[in-house]
Amino acid sequence: MADTIDIRPGFADPVAASQKVFRAVLDAMSRPGRIGTIDETIEPPAPLSVGAASLLLALADHDTPLWLAPEIRTPATAAFLRFHCGSPLTDDPGEAAFAVATGDSLPALDGFSVGDDAWPETSTTVIVQLDELTEGSGLTLTGPGIATEHRLAVTGLRDGVWPEWTANGALFPRGIDLVLVADRRIAALPRTTAVRTED
Amino acid sequence: MSTVIPHPTASTATEATQARIEGYNFAYLDEQTKRMIRRAILKAVAVPGYQVPFGSREMPLPYGWGTGGIQVTAAVIGPDDTLKVIDQGADDTTNAVNIRRFFAKTAGVATTDRTVDASIIQTRHRIPETPLTEDQILVYQVPIPEPLRQLEPRESETRKMHALEEYGVMHVSLYEDIAKFGRITRSYNYPVRVNGRYVMAPSPIPKFDNPKMDRMPALQLFGAGREKRIYAVPPYTEVKSLDFEDHPFEVETWEENCALCGAGDSYLDEVIVDDQGTKMYVCSDSDYCRERREAGHVGDGGPNSGGPQ
Numbered sequence A: 001m002a003d004t005i006d007i008r009p010g011f012a013d014p015v016a017a018s019q020k021v022f023r024a025v026l027d028a029m030s031r032p033g034r035i036g037t038i039d040e041t042i043e044p045p046a047p048l049s050v051g052a053a054s055l056l057l058a059l060a061d062h063d064t065p066l067w068l069a070p071e072i073r074t075p076a077t078a079a080f081l082r083f084h085c086g087s088p089l090t091d092d093p094g095e096a097a098f099a100v101a102t103g104d105s106l107p108a109l110d111g112f113s114v115g116d117d118a119w120p121e122t123s124t125t126v127i128v129q130l131d132e133l134t135e136g137s138g139l140t141l142t143g144p145g146i147a148t149e150h151r152l153a154v155t156g157l158r159d160g161v162w163p164e165w166t167a168n169g170a171l172f173p174r175g176i177d178l179v180l181v182a183d184r185r186i187a188a189l190p191r192t193t194a195v196r197t198e199d
Numbered sequence B: 001m002s003t004v005i006p007h008p009t010a011s012t013a014t015e016a017t018q019a020r021i022e023g024y025n026f027a028y029l030d031e032q033t034k035r036m037i038r039r040a041i042l043k044a045v046a047v048p049g050y051q052v053p054f055g056s057r058e059m060p061l062p063y064g065w066g067t068g069g070i071q072v073t074a075a076v077i078g079p080d081d082t083l084k085v086i087d088q089g090a091d092d093t094t095n096a097v098n099i100r101r102f103f104a105k106t107a108g109v110a111t112t113d114r115t116v117d118a119s120i121i122q123t124r125h126r127i128p129e130t131p132l133t134e135d136q137i138l139v140y141q142v143p144i145p146e147p148l149r150q151l152e153p154r155e156s157e158t159r160k161m162h163a164l165e166e167y168g169v170m171h172v173s174l175y176e177d178i179a180k181f182g183r184i185t186r187s188y189n190y191p192v193r194v195n196g197r198y199v200m201a202p203s204p205i206p207k208f209d210n211p212k213m214d215r216m217p218a219l220q221l222f223g224a225g226r227e228k229r230i231y232a233v234p235p236y237t238e239v240k241s242l243d244f245e246d247h248p249f250e251v252e253t254w255e256e257n258c259a260l261c262g263a264g265d266s267y268l269d270e271v272i273v274d275d276q277g278t279k280m281y282v283c284s285d286s287d288y289c290r291e292r293r294e295a296g297h298v299g300d301g302g303p304n305s306g307g308p309q
């Protein structure tokens, strides 16, 4: 008898939930560094967070190859995402439309797809699971979507990401976009956001 | 060196779903279509002013009736939203009424004529005079998304020009206007540059409205149905009308004020009021005009009205 994996349920009301989650991430992407909340009640398999799982349930499907970092790609998470999203799982972050990684082991940003100058929308949207996200202190963000500056503190992100982020910004219009997730809290950094760390 | 490659998802992007006759999906579109449009909108926000291709669906309204804007609104709208739809500044044209009814019927959302009460405003040809806020999204209906199209008919070429930031041809065209007429004659769909990078068509709004796009607190989304493009201007993003040092961009001005509300700061439409061809000028934004009149502002009533009521 084959092993079976117990697949956790997705959204109870997918139409309503997808719209709400999309608006949360649209708001986050439009106002980089502002923190939004995912209110949906789902219990995705660990270590997938409610925020990351909700984003994928709302946005991913068979047209969006998905890359999961090794620590996140378990039989249970793979089965959950295949079943609910239908996304093909890829081993190459460079061909992923969406990627999910943990902040402390986030791969080098230049390993993801940055798209093409003629088709910059084909870059990877990287969902990064963090321990904590707080507004009002920490990083200083400027760029489109931000009136003057936003402050955002992130906990659980490996060293060296921000110089890579600056290099990513220099590729514009190419470049990855980041969605930062801490449990139910989300913030986004589109490629246009400039990040200054405290010296 | 950048080469233009075929769009990777082009093969899945053209099929049309069947219009549903009995029973609607929420906001009409099926979930897969909404997901695709939502992904396009997110990338459009991430690359301000760049036109993201999407697989436009057949809508129960003909092209020219705002199918691009409708699809964007359908992908964004939720049951808690309040929708306002304007056409040339007015809420009561057939086009605006039809679109409002469409969403009232398929999404069950509240609708309003009042700019300040709307969370989503879908528009054709105007930006409301009342300044928009962070809590609002402005959705433009766009007939021709490509600002370079008149100068270069080939999509492969305009895509390359955007990729390489080669906008000389646009400046030459505007300068030819100046050489011929002493000024830039274009008064609608006046091209802008977004965040110092992409040249973008603001849709056929009067150039009077261009300055409102600059650093607007509201998110601005643009949908072109026939040409299957979505683009965006994030909040607080620089939108600069193209011009020249010796010929700076200028908006239309009027000698007159609005005959109904006395506004001297709004875009005015010329209205013929009798068989003798007598003209008067009134606000194109009917909600703005009404709000001003409700607040007690009075115009001179036009030439033949005998003054304020």
Ligand SMILES: [Zn+2]
Pocket (backbone or CB within 6 Å): B258, B259, B260, B261, B262, B263, B282, B283, B288, B289, B290, B292
């Ligand atoms: Zn008026």
